[in-house]
Amino acid sequence: MVRLDLAAVLLAVTAVARAVTNTPAIVPGAYIVEYEEDQDSHALVNNLGGKASLRKDLRFKLFKGASIQFKDTKNADKMAAKVATMPKVKAVYPVRRYPVPHHVVHSTGDAVQEVLSKRDVGNDTFSTHLMTQVNQFRDSGVTGKGIKIAVIDTGTDYLHPALGGCFGPGCLVSYGTDLVGDAFNGANTPIPDPDPLDNCNGHGTHVAGIIAAQTNNPYGIVGAAQDVTLGSYRVFGCTGEVGNDILIAAYNMAYEAGSDIITASIGGPSGWSEDPWAAVVTRIVENGVPCVVSAGNDGDAGIFYASTAANGKKVTAIASVDNTVTPALLSNATFTINGTDDFFGFTAGEPGAWNDVSLPLWAVGFDVADPANGCEPYPDSTPDLSGYVVLVRRGSCTFVEKATNAAAKGAKYVIFYNNVDGTISVSAAVEGIVGTAMVTPEQGAAWIKALEAGSEVVVHMPDPQKAGTFLTSSDNKLTGGFLSGFTSWGPTYEVEVKPQFSTPGGLILSTYPRALGSYGVLSGTSMACPMAAAIYALLMNARGTKDPKTLENVLSSTARPNLFRLDGQSLPLLAPVAQQGAGLLQAWDAAHATTLLSVSSLSFNDTDHFNPVQDFSITNTGKTAVTYSLSNVGAATAYTFRDGSSIDPSAFPNELTADFASLSFAPNNFTIPAGGRKIVTVTATAPKGVDVKRLPVYSGYIAINGSDSSALSLPYLGVAGSMHSAVVLAANGASLSRARDDSNSPLPGNLTFVLPPPGFANDTSYANSTERPKLVVALAMGSALLRADLVPLTNCTAAARAASTVFGTRTIGQPEGLPAQWNPRGIFEHKWDGKMADGSYAPAGSYRFAVKALRIFGDPQLASEYDAAETVDFKIKYLPAPSAKFRRQDEGC
Numbered sequence: 106m107v108r109l110d111l112a113a114v115l116l117a118v119t120a121v122a123r124a125v126t127n128t129p130a131i132v133p134g135a136y137i138v139e140y141e142e143d144q145d146s147h148a149l150v151n152n153l154g155g156k157a158s159l160r161k162d163l164r165f166k167l168f169k170g171a172s173i174q175f176k177d178t179k180n181a182d183k184m185a186a187k188v189a190t191m192p193k194v195k196a197v198y199p200v201r202r203y204p205v206p207h208h209v210v211h212s213t214g215d216a217v218q219e220v221l222s223k224r225d226v227g228n229d230t231f232s233t234h235l236m237t238q239v240n241q242f243r244d245s246g247v248t249g250k251g252i253k254i255a256v257i258d259t260g261t262d263y264l265h266p267a268l269g270g271c272f273g274p275g276c277l278v279s280y281g282t283d284l285v286g287d288a289f290n291g292a293n294t295p296i297p298d299p300d301p302l303d304n305c306n307g308h309g310t311h312v313a314g315i316i317a318a319q320t321n322n323p324y325g326i327v328g329a330a331q332d333v334t335l336g337s338y339r340v341f342g343c344t345g346e347v348g349n350d351i352l353i354a355a356y357n358m359a360y361e362a363g364s365d366i367i368t369a370s371i372g373g374p375s376g377w378s379e380d381p382w383a384a385v386v387t388r389i390v391e392n393g394v395p396c397v398v399s400a401g402n403d404g405d406a407g408i409f410y411a412s413t414a415a416n417g418k419k420v421t422a423i424a425s426v427d428n429t430v431t432p433a434l435l436s437n438a439t440f441t442i443n444g445t446d447d448f449f450g451f452t453a454g455e456p457g458a459w460n461d462v463s464l465p466l467w468a469v470g471f472d473v474a475d476p477a478n479g480c481e482p483y484p485d486s487t488p489d490l491s492g493y494v495v496l497v498r499r500g501s502c503t504f505v506e507k508a509t510n511a512a513a514k515g516a517k518y519v520i521f522y523n524n525v526d527g528t529i530s531v532s533a534a535v536e537g538i539v540g541t542a543m544v545t546p547e548q549g550a551a552w553i554k555a556l557e558a559g560s561e562v563v564v565h566m567p568d569p570q571k572a573g574t575f576l577t578s579s580d581n582k583l584t585g586g587f588l589s590g591f592t593s594w595g596p597t598y599e600v601e602v603k604p605q606f607s608t609p610g611g612l613i614l615s616t617y618p619r620a621l622g623s624y625g626v627l628s629g630t631s632m633a634c635p636m637a638a639a640i641y642a643l644l645m646n647a648r649g650t651k652d653p654k655t656l657e658n659v660l661s662s663t664a665r666p667n668l669f670r671l672d673g674q675s676l677p678l679l680a681p682v683a684q685q686g687a688g689l690l691q692a693w694d695a696a697h698a699t700t701l702l703s704v705s706s707l708s709f710n711d712t713d714h715f716n717p718v719q720d721f722s723i724t725n726t727g728k729t730a731v732t733y734s735l736s737n738v739g740a741a742t743a744y745t746f747r748d749g750s751s752i753d754p755s756a757f758p759n760e761l762t763a764d765f766a767s768l769s770f771a772p773n774n775f776t777i778p779a780g781g782r783k784i785v786t787v788t789a790t791a792p793k794g795v796d797v798k799r800l801p802v803y804s805g806y807i808a809i810n811g812s813d814s815s816a817l818s819l820p821y822l823g824v825a826g827s828m829h830s831a832v833v834l835a836a837n838g839a840s841l842s843r844a845r846d847d848s849n850s851p852l853p854g855n856l857t858f859v860l861p862p863p864g865f866a867n868d869t870s871y872a873n874s875t876e877r878p879k880l881v882v883a884l885a886m887g888s889a890l891l892r893a894d895l896v897p898l899t900n901c902t903a904a905a906r907a908a909s910t911v912f913g914t915r916t917i918g919q920p921e922g923l924p925a926q927w928n929p930r931g932i933f934e935h936k937w938d939g940k941m942a943d944g945s946y947a948p949a950g951s952y953r954f955a956v957k958a959l960r961i962f963g964d965p966q967l968a969s970e971y972d973a974a975e976t977v978d979f980k981i982k983y984l985p986a987p988s989a990k991f992r993r994q995d996e997g998c
C-alpha cells in the first residue's frame with residue numbers, strides 16, 4: 106500500500122485555527138408555518154387572537170405557508186407548538202438568519218479611461234472562460250439568448266453601463282424585486298419595494314457581471330452568457346443578514362416568474378439537507394428549474410462542513426477554483442528613485458487618508474522572503490518614522506500588529522507589499538496610522554532592491570478617490586486552476602455527495618456598483634456559483650433541454666478533476682470529491698457529449714449503511730456504435746480525525762492518503778450501438794488497511810473511456826467507518842459562560858446570576874445591574890437534535906417538585922429556542938434570561954444544564970442515541986419587576 110507522507114507539505118502551510126462558526130442565529134419569536142393545504146394566512150394569524158402578526162405570506166405554487174412574528178416573544182414557543190398542532194398545518198420551523206458568505210475584496214476601482222463602445226470583435230480570451238471552455242460558446246455565437254436567470258442576492262446595479270443601464274422589460278436586468286430595502290439587517294422589519302438596485306453592497310452586482318457583463322467596459326470583462334435575461338431578487342439590505350422566510354419567498358417568486366435557472370451565493374454552515382430553505386430549493390429543482398448555490402467559504406474548517414442551502418438534495422453545490430491569472434485594479438501613483446520618476450499601482454486600505462503625501466520609503470529589512478516581516482517591535486536604532494512611509498511585507502502576523510509596530514516609532518503611513526500574487530484591501534485601524542495601502546510583491550521587491558542599494562525612494566501618493574485606476578494581470582503560478590483554499594468541503598453528515606462541481610471563484614474581475622468603484626476583484630464561492638449558472642444557460646441553448654438532472658449529469662461527467670494543491674505544491678493525488686466534486690466544469694465538452702450517464706455521482710454511504718452495489722446507465726446518443734471501458738481512478742482519502750482518540754475533525758487540510766476503494770464493473774468493457782443504452786453495476790470495496798476510527802472519507806472517479814475518444818468521469822464517495830460511532834458531544838462539551846463574554850470562558854460552579862425581571866431582558870436599564878448566563882455547547886460533529894434540560898438542584902419550588910424525567914434526567918423543561926434541529930459542528934451558544942420553551946420563566950433557584958446531542962443517524966426516541974454533557978451548577982435570581990403587574994407568584998428559593 107502506498108502511503109504518502111504529506112507532513113512536509115502540510116507543515117509548510119501557516120497554521121489555521123480550527124474554525125468555529127456559530128449556528129445561524131434564530132430570529133426571536135419568528136416562525137415559518139408550512140400548510141398542509143392552502144389557507145388564508147391572515148385568517149391563520151387572526152385565529153391566534155392577535156398574539157402574532159404576519160411577517161410574510163408565503164403562499165406559492167410550490168410552498169404554502171406564512172412566516173409569523175409573535176408580538177409577545179414570551180409565549181412564542183408555546184404558541185408555535187400550538188400552531189404546529191392546528192389543522193392544515195404541516196410543520197413549523199424557526200426563522201434563521203444567513204449572511205452573505207464572507208468573501209475577499211481584493212481591489213476595486215473606477216475606470217477613468219474612455220469607456221469603449223461595445224467591443225464584440227475578436228474572440229473571448231477572458232481567463233475564467235478559457236478555464237471552463239466558455240470562450241468557445243461566445244466565439245461560436247451561443248450566448249444564453251432566451252434564458253432567464255434569477256439571481257438571489259444584494260440586488261444589482263443595473264444602471265452600470267456594463268449591466269444594461271436600465272431595469273425592466275427589454276433590459277438586461279428585466280425582472281425581480283427588492284424584498285427588504287436598504288435599511289434591512291436581518292433583525293429589523295423588511296421594507297420591500299419594487300426596485301432591486303444595489304448601490305451600497307456590491308456582492309450581487311459582481312455576481313451579475315460574471316453571468317452577463319456586456320463588453321462596453323475598459324477591462325475586457327465579458328459575461329459568460331451575455332444574452333441571458335437577468336432577474337434580480339434583492340434579499341439583503343446594505344449590511345447584515347437575511348431570514349430564511351425571505352429566502353423562501355424569493356425562491357418561489359423567482360420560480361413563478363418563469364426563471365429557467367436560479368442562482369444564490371448565500372449560505373450558512375449546516376451539513377443537513379432537511380433545513381426548510383434547502384427543502385424548498387429541492388422542491389423547485391424537482392419542478393424542473395436547476396438551482397445552483399455556492400458551496401460556502403469555510404474551507405479552513407476541513408471536511409464535513411457543507412453549507413445550506415447548497416447541501417439540499419438535488420441542489421447543485423458549487424465549489425471554487427482559483428483564476429489562472431491574478432487581476433488587480435490598482436490606483437495610479439508615482440515614485441522617484443534618485444530623482445527619476447516612474448509610476449506604480451496600489452490598493453488603498455482602511456484607513457486610506459493619502460492626501461498627496463510625498464515621503465521617502467523606509468523598509469523593515471531587505472529580505473523580500475521574510476515570512477514574519479515587521480511582526481516584532483522595531484529595534485532601538487530605528488529612526489523617527491514620522492517622516493517616512495514604512496514598507497513592510499505581508500505575512501505571519503496581522504496587519505494591525507504590523508501597523509502597531511510601525512506606529513510605535515512614529516509612523517503615520519504604511520505600505521504593505523504582498524507575499525502572494527496581486528493585492529488585497531488591507532484593514533488596520535491603529536492609533537496614529539492615517540494611511541495604509543498594498544502593492545504587488547514585484548513592486549515591493551523592486552523598491553527593496555533600490556533601498557538596499559542605498560537609493561532614496563520617494564513615493565507620491567494621491568488621494569485614492571481621485572487617482573486613476575488601471576488593471577494589472579499576472580499569471581497565478583501559485584494556485585491558478587486549483588481548488589481555492591476557502592472552498593467548503595462536504596459531504597453532508599448523511600454522506601450525500603457535496604459539492605457537485607467547481608468553477609472559477611478565486612480572484613475574479615467583474616462589475617461592481619458605480620458608487621463603490623464600478624469594477625472589482627473579489628474571491629469566494631459566491632463568484633463561482635454565477636459562472637455555473639451561466640454555463641447552465643449556455644447548455645440549455647446548446648443541448649435544447651432545461652432538465653436539471655440531464656444537465657447536472659452531463660456537466661458532472663465532463664468536468665475535469667484536478668490534483669490537490671497546498672502552499673504552491675501539488676500532490677500526486679486528485680483532490681477529494683468532498684472538496685472539488687466532479688471537478689472544474691468543461692462547458693463545451695458538456696454541450697457536445699453524446700454519451701450520457703443516468704447519475705451525477707454515487708455515494709456508497711458509511712460502513713453501517715454500506716451500499717456497495719449500485720447501478721447506473723450509459724446512453725450512446727451518437728450516430729455510431731461506441732466501445733466503452735470502465736476503470737477506477739482513486740482520489741485522496743481524507744481522514745476526518747487526527748488520531749483514533751480525537752473527536753474534533755481536523756482543520757484544513759485534513760490528512761490525505763493514497764488509500765483507494767476498489768471498484769469492479771459488470772460489464773466493464775462493452776459496445777453500445779448508436780441510440781442504445783447499457784446498465785452497469787458497480788461494486789465497491791472500501792479501502793483496506795485504513796484506520797476506521799479516524800473516519801476516512803474515500804472518493805474517486807469512475808473513468809468511462811469510449812472508442813470515439815470520449816473520456817467521462819463519474820465521482821463517487823464513501824466513508825470507511827461508522828458515522829454513528831462518531832462522538833458528537835464530549836462529556837466536557839457543555840460549559841457555562843457569561844452572556845457578555847465573547848470568548849466563552851468557562852465559569853466555575855455555584856455562581857449566582859442576577860437576571861432582569863422576567864420579560865425585561867431587552868430593557869437596557871437593567872444592563873449594568875444584571876448578568877445572564879450563556880450555555881456553550883461544543884459540538885464535535887453535527888447533530889440533528891440538541892436538547893438542553895434545566896435540572897433543578899433543590900425541591901423547594903413547585904416547578905422543581907413537578908419536574909419530569911426525560912431520558913433519565915430530571916428537568917423542568919428546556920430554555921426558549923431549544924431543542925435545536927440540524928446543527929452544524931462547532932460552537933452552539935445560548936444566552937439565557939430564564940425563559941423556558943413553554944414561555945414560563947424558571948423560578949429563582951439552583952440548576953444545571955444537562956445537554957444531549959443526537960448522534961448522526963441516531964434514533965431520537967432512544968436515550969442511548971444521545972451524547973450527554975452537563976454544565977457546572979449555578980444559581981439564578983431575578984431583580985424585582987418594576988410593577989406588581991409583572992411580579993412573579995413563585996419567588997423561588
Ligand SMILES: *[C@@H]1O[C@H](CO)[C@@H](O)[C@H](O)[C@H]1NC(C)=O
Nearest residue numbers: 227228229240241243244245
Ligand atoms: C475565433 O474562434 C473561432 C471559433 O472557435 C475560430 O474558428 C477562430 O480561429 C478564432 N479566431 C482567432 C483569431 O483565434
Ligand SMILES: *[C@@H]1O[C@H](CO)[C@@H](O)[C@H](O)[C@H]1NC(C)=O
Nearest residue numbers: 442443444555558559560561
Ligand atoms: C542612488 O544614489 C545612491 C546614493 O548616491 C547610490 O548609492 C545608488 O546606487 C543610486 N541608485 C541608482 C539606482 O542609481
Ligand SMILES: *[C@@H]1O[C@H](CO)[C@@H](O)[C@H](O)[C@H]1NC(C)=O
Nearest residue numbers: 437438439447448573574575
Ligand atoms: C499613471 O500615471 C502616470 C504618471 O502620471 C501616467 O503617465 C500614466 O499614464 C498613468 N496611467 C494610467 C493607466 O492612468
Ligand SMILES: *[C@@H]1O[C@H](CO)[C@@H](O)[C@H](O)[C@H]1NC(C)=O
Nearest residue numbers: 599600601602708710711714
Ligand atoms: C445513508 O444511509 C442512511 C440510512 O439508511 C440514509 O438515511 C442516508 O440517506 C444514506 N445516505 C445516502 C447518501 O444515501
Ligand SMILES: *[C@@H]1O[C@H](CO)[C@@H](O)[C@H](O)[C@H]1NC(C)=O
Nearest residue numbers: 732733734735773774775810
Ligand atoms: C475490451 O475488450 C476488447 C475485446 O474483448 C479488447 O480487445 C480490449 O482490449 C478491451 N479493452 C479494455 C480496456 O479492457
Ligand SMILES: *[C@@H]1O[C@H](CO)[C@@H](O)[C@H](O)[C@H]1NC(C)=O
Nearest residue numbers: 852853854855856977978979
Ligand atoms: C457547589 O456547591 C455544592 C453544594 O454546596 C458543592 O458540593 C460543590 O462542591 C460546589 N461546587 C464548586 C465547584 O464549588
Ligand SMILES: *[C@@H]1O[C@H](CO)[C@@H](O)[C@H](O)[C@H]1NC(C)=O
Nearest residue numbers: 868869870871872873874875
Ligand atoms: C452602565 O454602565 C456604563 C459604563 O459604566 C454607563 O455608561 C451607562 O450609563 C450605564 N447604564 C445604566 C443604565 O446605568
Ligand SMILES: *[C@@H]1O[C@H](CO)[C@@H](O)[C@H](O)[C@H]1NC(C)=O
Nearest residue numbers: 897898899900905906908915
Ligand atoms: C426531588 O424530588 C424528587 C421526587 O421525589 C426526587 O427524585 C429528587 O431526588 C429530589 N431532589 C432533591 C434535590 O432532593
Ligand SMILES: CC(=O)N[C@H]1CO[C@H](CO)[C@@H](O)[C@@H]1O
Nearest residue numbers: 133292866867877936937938
Ligand atoms: C429585539 C431584541 O433586542 N431582542 C432581543 C431580546 O432578548 C433576546 C434574549 O435575550 C435576544 O435574543 C433578542 O435579540
